[in-house]
Amino acid sequence: MARASEEAADALHALTFQIVQEEIEGYRDRGEPVPPALLAQAIKLLKDNDINSPVRARKVADELAPHLPDFGPEDMVSGVPH
DSSP states (O other): OOOOOOOHHHHHHHHHHHHHHHHHHHHTTTTOOOOHHHHHHHHHHHTTTOOOHHHHHHHHHHHHHSSSOOSSSSGEEEEEEE
16 A cells, blocks of 8 residues: 555645544534543644644744743842842
């Protein structure tokens, strides 16, 4: 059996994410609790793909970071930022 092309692998990857998302949304839309096994499956999928925070949140954090105060050691007086 020939190895799948990158395009086919990417499509399957995207489809897997979509199916898990749709399943979770279906439970929420029906007002039913999401089964713990499905949540575990989603968490594993995210973890296996090194996704530990939403891309949008990372982008916001990256944009805000330059505007936030630096609470490094030089900005600390007796352990309290000033």
